[in-house]
Amino acid sequence: MSPAAATDGPLLSVRDLEVRTAAGRTLVHKASFDLKAGEVLGIVGESGSGKTLTARALVQALPEGVVADGDIDFDGTKILQSSARDLRPLRGSRFAMVLQDPFTALNPLQTVHEHIRESLDPKFRAGRVTARAEVERRLAEVGLAKEVADRYPFQLSGGMRQRVVIAAALARDPQLLIADEPTTALDASTQAQVLDLLRTLQRERGMALILITHDLRVAFSVSDSIMVMYSGTVLEHAPASSMSAAPRHPYSLGLLLAEPSVTHYQDTLSFIPGQVPAADTVTSRCAFADRCRWSTPSCTDKAPPLADITRVEDAARHTSACVRIAEIGAQMDDAMRSHAARPGIAPTPTTGAPLLQVTDLGKTYRSNSLLGRRTQTTVLKGVSFTLARGESLGLLGETGSGKTTTARCILGLTAATAGSIELDGVDITDYRRLRGEQRAQVRGKVQVVFQDPYASLNPSLTVGAALSEALSAGAGNERAPSSLEELLGLVGLSSSYAVRKPSALSGGERQRVAIARSLAVGPELLICDEPVAALDVSVQAQVLELLRDIRSRFKTSMLFITHDLSVARQMTDRTLVLRGGEVVEAGPTAQLLDAPEHAYTQSLVAAVSGHAPVTARSDR
Amino acid sequence: MIAVFVLKRIGAGVVLLLVLSFLVFSLLSLSPGTPLQALLGTRTASPELIDSLNVRYHLNDPFVVQYGRWLGDVVRLDLGSSISVQGGTAVGDILGERxxxxxxxxxxxxxxxxxxxxxxxxxxxxxxxxxxxxxxxxxxxxxxxxxxxxxxxxxxxxxxxxxxxxxxxxxxxxxxxxxxxxxxxxxxxxxxxxxxxxxxxxxxxxxxxxxxxxxxxxxxxxxxxxxxxxxxxxxxxxxxxxxxxxxxxxxxxxxxxxxxxxxxxxxxxxxxxxxxxxxxxxxxxxxxxxxxxxxxxxxxxxxxxxxxxxxxxxxxxxxx
Incomplete structure (x- = not known):
């Protein structure tokens, strides 16, 4: 056993960790924390919070051009002062790290067996037979059959790959595992399984675990304590139970409230206004002050220290970097209480005649090679639904369920191979058969908002140019906004944004511009393809609120494509559950999520209610 | 299965080579003047030479038949003989040397x-x-x-x-x-x-x-x-x-x-x-x-x- 475990001192002790670019720009500022052997720490934060850099600094795995400074003591080893050569024997055997994306973490030219074998301790690695037996044992530990050993990574699903990655990382039984967003790239039901596995392995081995995530719910489900980071600083570090019941920093509170509820409809989705500042600009003040409703001049005078605020109900040490916490604590508790006790009533949709009629839609891809036989892949089969005017319909499903293909067929981006689509009385199954003016008419009626606002805006056009272009396409439609100012106003942006380029905008702002662009022609149907999946939690709710507002103002019909049950709950009247290209269940959203009938829907709902994660972002 | 794949690739190579051979053969009729003139080159057109060329290249047959016969010769590694570079020497021998x-x-x-x-x-x-x-x-x-x-x-x-x-x-x-x-x-x-x-x-x-x-x-x-x-x-x-x-x-x-x-x-x-x-x-x-x-x-x-x-x-x- 390690000396640390014996004396019960911390296994890992971090003091005043600073991470900077080589040019001197601060990325992480004065992070300090301890981790005992066998303990689970969740580091939570949005993009730009410095959570990944902090974790990477712990094992000297920072990207090129980034340097760390401070004191990291891992069981007697000063990590930052050690050379790469000195640390190598510790890697894998004392501490290990699992990366976010299981699709890129494995050598594509090596079998699973080779991956695990090379990671094993030399005493198992040597003999053929011993190695094989040991690899099988390791695979069984992560819930994989021994046959998997001879497969190559590309033959495995994402969940299986992540299991292989975990098995390889743990092959030399480290005392500390750092998992950087280990489930973010996976589908919802797989996420829950992988988290379960991590939790089980951690308990069985008594291993310390640092889980980095953007998702508070994921952190709660696994961690003993949770550290909230924001713009490079630690804002709160608390036992998980205290954090979920009574967060002691306005930002932690904001994050908790911003998670859209999966169990009930919310009249208003709460969000944190504003955006994350660069870490470098907030080193001598409270990083969150600009977005905090309780902010006073005392918050920006100097950097607030991480102060001990442990109370009797805290299971362990609790620290917060809010200087006003004593004054505002009661108000924050009120906010938590009213949030929990406020199940809103979903508005009864006032729906009219059918706008979109999809009948027996099918899509099969055929590959024809010059030599050799044809292959066929069916991605959609017999999908039928009707969307009424003013209605919001959810298409819920995981990767490969066919939800995006359905949208692409309706948009005419790909042609269906079976069935028909009728929009407002016009058969749009095959856009190529439409006459020019007819096609223009249809395009004016149906518009789309894509998942990734970083990829869906032309980087060389200013916001104004992009939107004016779209406006000119909608000229003559009485539903379309008449001016650029009006259009920007619709999505809550001032007209000063017109001269900016997408690169100067945050993710949330870009998505607003993308929404404005689709509204420019005054569409009757807006297809939202995972519109918030690429956005941070605090921004997600803003965009969802905006879409709700648009719907109520223009009576726009919406087709909401999502993998996220809570988004479906908040944004749709009816939901279709897709799996493998077929509709497995359909019904009013509230009813469908409260009392799912199909086993698959039940498993999706169970994955969420078991405190397991709900989001699966990989899916594009 | 791999063997099938390899055979298919080789097959594709052969097909490609056939296409190439056809193009190469067409050179003869594409070159300026009649094929006979091309084959004669700078040599004097004695009736014997013309006859022998006609027989050798089957110049009186339809184009496709000519190609077939030529291809048959090529497969037997007989590429005909040089006209002017090394008059009379078999093309195969010249190629071997070079x-x-x-x-x-x-x-x-x-x-x-x-x-x-x-x-x-x-x-x-x-x-x-x-x-x-x-x-x-x-x-x-x-x-x-x-x-x-x-x-x-x-x-x-x-x-x-x-x-x-x-x-x-x-x-x-x-x-x-x-x-x-x-x-x-x-x-x-x-x-x-x-x-x-x-x-x-x-x-x-x-x-x-x-x-x-x-x-x-x-x-x-x-x-x-x-x-x-x-x-x-x-x-x-x-x-x-x-x-x-x-x-x-x-x-x-x-x-x-x-x-x-x-x-x-x-x-x-x-x-x-x-x-x-x-x-x-x-x-x-x-x-x-x-x-x-x-x-x-x-x-x-x-x-x-x-x-x-x-x-x-x-x-x-x-x-x-």
């Missing part, structure tokens, strides 16, 4: 390209941004932008005329002399091509070194050697193999020109002579041989990537 030299030159150049280009490219890719990388990249840029004919003449002047280290023309007899004669042309050929290979390898290496799997391998504490060989080199070899095919093919086409500059009697000079003298049978033979070489190179590249990449193997197994 091919050896071109093959030696190409092999020599390939060896240089591989021993210089691969290590330099790899080193530059791994030590990206450092002094070595900058030096290698600068060198590669210069080599790539220097036209081969200028390079040939500069090298000839410096090492052949001024320093007298290497002979200026001729082929030499015996292994050592042959090597010394072929050095300057091989270096000329290799310069541009190793620059291309350096760039490809460097890019592939840089790409691989920044991959998550390399980071994850380091995080697991694998030995640097294992990471370099099993992770970096193996993965970088995939794009390099593909580009190697292109390099080999362009090696062949540059040979045509380099042989001329260094007065080497290889396939390239032969082709040029044959074209200038409208010696159709020789042109046909040369083009066929070169075409077959290109097809073989591509086949070899396909098979090599089959060996290296399990993903390609799987596609092959499923009968792509």
């Amino acid at each position: 091919l050896a030299l071109t093959a030696e030159l190409a092999l020599y150049a390939l060896l240089l390209v591989l021993t210089v280009g691969l290590p330099l490219g790899m080193a530059a890719g791994i030590r990206r941004g450092r002094r070595l990388d900058r030096a290698v990249s600068l060198g590669a840029t210069m080599a790539i932008s220097a036209p081969a004919f200028v390079m040939a003449i500069v090298l000839l002047y410096i090492f052949g005329v001024a320093l007298k280290w290497f002979p200026v023309y001729g082929t030499g007899t015996g292994f050592t002399e042959r090597v010394s004669h072929l050095t300057l042309p091989a270096v000329t050929l290799a310069t541009v091509l190793s620059a291309v290979l350096i760039r490809q390898t460097r890019a592939a290496m840089m790409n691989v070194m920044s991959q998550d799997y390399v980071a994850f391998a380091r995080l697991r504490g694998l030995s640097p050697r294992r990471i370099l060989v099993r992770y970096a080199l193996r993965n970088a070899s995939l794009p390099v193999i593909t580009s190697l095919g292109l390099i080999l093919v362009s090696l062949l086409s540059s040979t045509l020109f380099i042989e001329q500059v260094f007065s080497l009697p290889g396939i390239g000079t032969l082709l040029l002579q044959a074209v200038t003298n409208t010696d159709v049978p020789v042109v046909q033979g040369t083009v066929l041989i070169l075409g077959a070489a290109v097809i073989l190179i591509n086949l070899a590249v396909d098979l090599l990537s089959l060996v290296v990449d399990p993903r390609v193997r799987l596609v092959a197994k499923e009968g792509a």
